Amino acid sequence: MIGRLIDGRYLVRSRIARGGMATVYLATDQRLERRVAIKIMHGHLSDDSTFKNRFVQEARSAARLANPHVVSVFDQGQDSDMAYLVMEYLPGITLRELLAERGTLSAQQVVDIMDAVLTGLAAAHRAGIVHRDVKPENVLLADDGRIKISDFGLARAASANTATGQALLGTIAYLSPELVTRGIADTRSDIYALGIMMYEMLTGEQPYKGEQPMQIAYQHANDSVPRPSARNPEVPDELDDLVLWATERDPEQRPTNAGELLDRLHEIEGQLGFSVSTSTQSTMFLPPLPLPGGSDLTSVLASPGPAGTAVTTAPDDDASRLTVRTARRRRKGFALFLVVLLLAGLAGGTGWYFGSGPGSRVQVPNLAGAEPEAASARLAELGFEVADVQEYSFEVPEGLVTRTDPEPGTFIDKNGTVTLYVSQGRQPVSIGMLEGKTLAEVREFAEANRLTVNEPTEQYSGDVPRDVVLSVTDAEGKDFVKEAGSVLQGASLDVIVSVGGIPDVVGQGQSTARNDLESVGLDVADDNQQEFSDDFEKGQVIRVVFPEGPLRPGAAVTLVVSKGQDLVEVPDVVDMTIADAKAALEERGFVVDLQTVVPENLWGEDVFSIVSQDIEGGTSVKRGSTVTIAANL
Incomplete structure (x- = not known):
C-alpha cells in the first residue's frame, strides 16, 4: 500500500495504525498539497455492506460537526475495491498511549483533557449524534497541544436509540449498563463511557477486570463504579463526585448530555483553582519525550494562561535551521535503528526462552477417563513429571483417571509436576x-x-x-x-x-366401624359376614377379617357382624313316644335329657310316651339348650 496513489489524488506515505476494521496511513493530498490521514477498510471487509455503511456513517457524522475538538473528515470514497476515508492528520499520540506511559494523570491534566473531549462531544450531542465508542484510543493528543475526539464509525442519530443489532458494538470496558442489558444507546451512554475513561485517567486502571469479556460486562450491569480516591487518595472529592455522577447505573441519574457534564466540569475548575479552559484554548501540559543524546530543542510549559506561553528556541538563519533539522532526522533515524535492534534481540531471546528454552510452557491435556498408564505416558511425552493419587469418584469408574492438577488447559513449565487422580470407585x-x-x-x-x-x-x-x-x-x-x-x-x-395402627372397631356399629377403617386408608368390603353371637348384639362388629401378610393402606378388609343369639322354638312333645320326642327336639338343635326309671332299651323308645317337658312347647330358646322330658311308666 505504501507509495500507492489512491483515487488519483492521495499518495500513501507510511502506516500510522492498524485496527480491526481498517488501517490508517499518512498520505499527501496532491491536489491541496497537505498531509492527511487516510483510513482504508481491510480488503476482506470490503464486500460487507454493514462495514461500508459504518464508513459512510463516520464521514457523515463528522461532516455535521464543526468543532476544534473533533477530528475533521475531508473526503470519503471508493477506489476500485477499497473504501477509504480522508481525515485531518494530527501528529502526536493517543490518550491510551499516554496512560500506558504514565499510568495516572494529575487532576489538572485530567480536567484539561476532559474539557476538550467534552467540548467536542457536546457539539456532537447538540447535533443529535451519539458517539457510542468513547475510549482513550479515540482521544488524540497532538504535538501542538490540540486535543480531539475521533472515530465516529459507530455513531448514530440520538433518536435511534434502539438495539445495536447482532452484537454489542464498542469496547466492552466502556459499555454502559443499558448497552449491556438491553443494547440501547443514547447520549447518556457516552457520558458513562466518559466517566469510566476519567476513572482510568485518575487511577491508572479500569474499574472492572475479568478474564472474559462477559465477566466485565456483568460487573458494568450489576455493580456501581467505586470512587477513584479509593485507589488514588490524591483525587479531589469534586472529581470523585463527577466520576460517580457520570457512571450511575441508572441512566436517569446521569447528566443528560456532554454539555451538562461540561458545565459541571467548569465549576470544578474554579473550585480547584485551575485556570478556566475555553473551547478554543490549546491545552499544552505534556513534557516532551527526550531526543537521542539528551537534548531538547523545544521546552513545553504548563497549560498556557494569562501568565505564561509556550517558549520555543530556534536558530535564526536558514542554514542553521537546515542543519538542525538534518541533525534531528539523523538522531531520530539512529534512535529508531537502536530501538529496532533492541526489540529484535528481545523478541528473539524471548521466543527462545519461552519456545524451547527453560521458560517454555506447555498446556496440560484433558485426561479424564483415561487409563493411568496411557495418561502417564502422554504427560511424559510433554515433558512433565507425573504423580499418582488415589481418590473416590462418584462418576468415574474404578481404575480410570478422574482429573489432573493443574486443570486441563493450564500452561505450566516443562519439567513441572502434574498430579493424576485415579478413581477408587464410589466411596x-x-x-x-x-x-x-x-x-x-x-x-x-x-x-x-x-x-x-x-x-x-x-x-x-x-x-x-x-x-x-x-x-x-x-x-x-x-x-x-x-x-x-x-x-x-x-x-x-x-x-x-x-402409618400408625389400625383403630379397634370390635363392638362398634357397622357404619361407624366402616368410617373408622376407611379413614386410615383401608378398603372395607360392601358384603359383610354375619354370625350369631351371644356376646354381641345384632348389628355390632364381632371382628375384622384382614388379608394375610403385612397390612398396608388400600388393603381390602371384611367386617364380621353379629346376627344376635340363635333362638329356636321348642316343639310340644307331650304324648309323643320317646323316640319321636327325641327326634323332634334334636332336629331343632336341642339336647334331650330323658327322665324315666325304665331303661330305654328294656321296652323300646316307641312303647312309652312323654308325659311332660320342662320347657313348654312353643317357647323360643337358644339353640343347643337342654330340654328335659319325662316318659310314662
Whole structure:
C-alpha cells in the first residue's frame, strides 16, 4: 500500500495504525498539497455492506460537526475495491498511549483533557449524534497541544436509540449498563463511557477486570463504579463526585448530555483553582519525550494562561535551521535503528526462552477417563513429571483417571509436576442403626451421602409411631433398622414407613366401624359376614377379617357382624313316644335329657310316651339348650 496513489489524488506515505476494521496511513493530498490521514477498510471487509455503511456513517457524522475538538473528515470514497476515508492528520499520540506511559494523570491534566473531549462531544450531542465508542484510543493528543475526539464509525442519530443489532458494538470496558442489558444507546451512554475513561485517567486502571469479556460486562450491569480516591487518595472529592455522577447505573441519574457534564466540569475548575479552559484554548501540559543524546530543542510549559506561553528556541538563519533539522532526522533515524535492534534481540531471546528454552510452557491435556498408564505416558511425552493419587469418584469408574492438577488447559513449565487422580470407585457410606428414625431423617442422611431413597412403602403398625421407619434395606436385603452396615455412594435404599395402627372397631356399629377403617386408608368390603353371637348384639362388629401378610393402606378388609343369639322354638312333645320326642327336639338343635326309671332299651323308645317337658312347647330358646322330658311308666 505504501507509495500507492489512491483515487488519483492521495499518495500513501507510511502506516500510522492498524485496527480491526481498517488501517490508517499518512498520505499527501496532491491536489491541496497537505498531509492527511487516510483510513482504508481491510480488503476482506470490503464486500460487507454493514462495514461500508459504518464508513459512510463516520464521514457523515463528522461532516455535521464543526468543532476544534473533533477530528475533521475531508473526503470519503471508493477506489476500485477499497473504501477509504480522508481525515485531518494530527501528529502526536493517543490518550491510551499516554496512560500506558504514565499510568495516572494529575487532576489538572485530567480536567484539561476532559474539557476538550467534552467540548467536542457536546457539539456532537447538540447535533443529535451519539458517539457510542468513547475510549482513550479515540482521544488524540497532538504535538501542538490540540486535543480531539475521533472515530465516529459507530455513531448514530440520538433518536435511534434502539438495539445495536447482532452484537454489542464498542469496547466492552466502556459499555454502559443499558448497552449491556438491553443494547440501547443514547447520549447518556457516552457520558458513562466518559466517566469510566476519567476513572482510568485518575487511577491508572479500569474499574472492572475479568478474564472474559462477559465477566466485565456483568460487573458494568450489576455493580456501581467505586470512587477513584479509593485507589488514588490524591483525587479531589469534586472529581470523585463527577466520576460517580457520570457512571450511575441508572441512566436517569446521569447528566443528560456532554454539555451538562461540561458545565459541571467548569465549576470544578474554579473550585480547584485551575485556570478556566475555553473551547478554543490549546491545552499544552505534556513534557516532551527526550531526543537521542539528551537534548531538547523545544521546552513545553504548563497549560498556557494569562501568565505564561509556550517558549520555543530556534536558530535564526536558514542554514542553521537546515542543519538542525538534518541533525534531528539523523538522531531520530539512529534512535529508531537502536530501538529496532533492541526489540529484535528481545523478541528473539524471548521466543527462545519461552519456545524451547527453560521458560517454555506447555498446556496440560484433558485426561479424564483415561487409563493411568496411557495418561502417564502422554504427560511424559510433554515433558512433565507425573504423580499418582488415589481418590473416590462418584462418576468415574474404578481404575480410570478422574482429573489432573493443574486443570486441563493450564500452561505450566516443562519439567513441572502434574498430579493424576485415579478413581477408587464410589466411596463407602457407613450407616448406623436407624431404629426410631423418621422418614425425613433417613432422606436427609441419604441426600448428604449421595444415596437414593426409593419411593417408600407404607405399612400399618400398632407398635411404631406414624412416619417412623419400620425397615431400611439395601439391594442385598440388609435391614439397617436392625443392624449397622455400609453401602457405596449411589446405592438405592428401600424404605418401609409406619402409618400408625389400625383403630379397634370390635363392638362398634357397622357404619361407624366402616368410617373408622376407611379413614386410615383401608378398603372395607360392601358384603359383610354375619354370625350369631351371644356376646354381641345384632348389628355390632364381632371382628375384622384382614388379608394375610403385612397390612398396608388400600388393603381390602371384611367386617364380621353379629346376627344376635340363635333362638329356636321348642316343639310340644307331650304324648309323643320317646323316640319321636327325641327326634323332634334334636332336629331343632336341642339336647334331650330323658327322665324315666325304665331303661330305654328294656321296652323300646316307641312303647312309652312323654308325659311332660320342662320347657313348654312353643317357647323360643337358644339353640343347643337342654330340654328335659319325662316318659310314662
